[in-house]
Amino acid sequence: MNSAPLGIFDSGVGGLTVVRAVQELLPAENLLYLGDTARLPYGSKSPETIRNFADEDVRFLISKGVKAIVVACNTATAHALPSLHEKYRIPILGVIEPGVEAALANPNAQRIGIIATRGTVGSHAYQHALALRRTGLIIHAVATPLLVPFIEENWIDHPATRLVLKTYLDPLVEKGIDTLMLACTHYPLLIPVLREILPAEVSLVDSATTCAEHLKKELTRLKMLATDEGQGDLELHLTDLSEEFESLARQFLKKSPGRIYRAVLGV
């Protein structure tokens, strides 16, 4: 049992979808969120740069006394999680393994589509994790870099968003996918429109809810669940503050983010 906060980080505010899912499943946990808004996005940058950024993010959270860390960013999980595991002893969980486990919980899943940033697709982390667990899977991973900008503009219902989604997804549907992995923590906000566009038989697996469930299991196993009964706190730290990021944080959390602190990394 451990009432220290859980650290959760992402390149920006997309990881707040994970925060929401964790708050629903583990309401007593205190959460300390770091969004590296000064240097977002990570999804288009090189593996080495992403590893350097993720390392600074983890060091910041450790300096705040967190008991465990969730990498609430698929690109950072894909490129940095192995090196973070080598370097730090604190439990660090990513979003990829939980998503892969959830996708393969369906014994009939056979044709898996993956949509993600270019960085995540290029890392082959999902493809590798899937292939390790089930032989004979047919995997189609597509980089969909225009989705985050549309989500951040809150143009989710705009016809252009549907046109972009159809351009990305039609080839996957033609290939007969039975599962679509939303391999970016921004994408849960697209679920309603994806449900309209995709055939009903395609299962959607998102990073937020699957990560929260995995976290609950891990904290239970490590005997690190929060001891208090009450509602935990959420403290937001961003490396760049602006009205824009505040309003995005509200959109992702579906409630006021409260006071936001400015984080200074690498000091």
Place this chain on the structure above:
Amino acid sequence: MNSAPLGIFDSGVGGLTVVRAVQELLPAENLLYLGDTARLPYGSKSPETIRNFADEDVRFLISKGVKAIVVACNTATAHALPSLHEKYRIPILGVIEPGVEAALANPNAQRIGIIATRGTVGSHAYQHALALRRTGLIIHAVATPLLVPFIEENWIDHPATRLVLKTYLDPLVEKGIDTLMLACTHYPLLIPVLREILPAEVSLVDSATTCAEHLKKELTRLKMLATDEGQGDLELHLTDLSEEFESLARQFLKKSPGRIYRAVLGV
């Protein structure tokens, strides 16, 4: 006369449209370009963060011995140019004044549309510079944050890009603009599609060619033009290297960027 290189910087590779224009107009100049690809974009970030980043960019270029600096980024010009002028004695030119001068070179320009990042629009730098020079102008500035992602994806001819452009521009056309300022160094790549969408009587003013012309005047006035007769060199430095950025650099320069160096700032 001075054969030291000219320093040109941008948040990423968009400023290469300025490089192309400078190479055409001042072929003998040696150019040293810095793109802060590790922290791009600047357009959505706060004024304070943009000023810190621009300051580090300028210090890097000065450490390389440049004779003058062009801020080939509208957002950085809008938020950081005044503080850079206060702090440094080296000539530093932005992209806003040249664009404004060019727009108002037409004595009939009266209804000015501006499209730019959220940072540039929010700075009111264009609106202020225009209003200082001509009374009675009607100015409509619109933040168009989805354009850079589409340009960087090279989806310029995609129907979704046209739909996004029409969503942004139709209200400006309805307001009867006679001039549209493309207040982002990425946007010159949109000129062909803009010409199709906009009424023929709307003049387009871009940051790249107007900045190159202004630079030529300033270097002449300061007696700092390159002395050599031959073709100048171009040296590219990026804070994050990836295949993606190399291919974007090629797209913006319309030729091979040659060897690209990795820049480390703030040391």
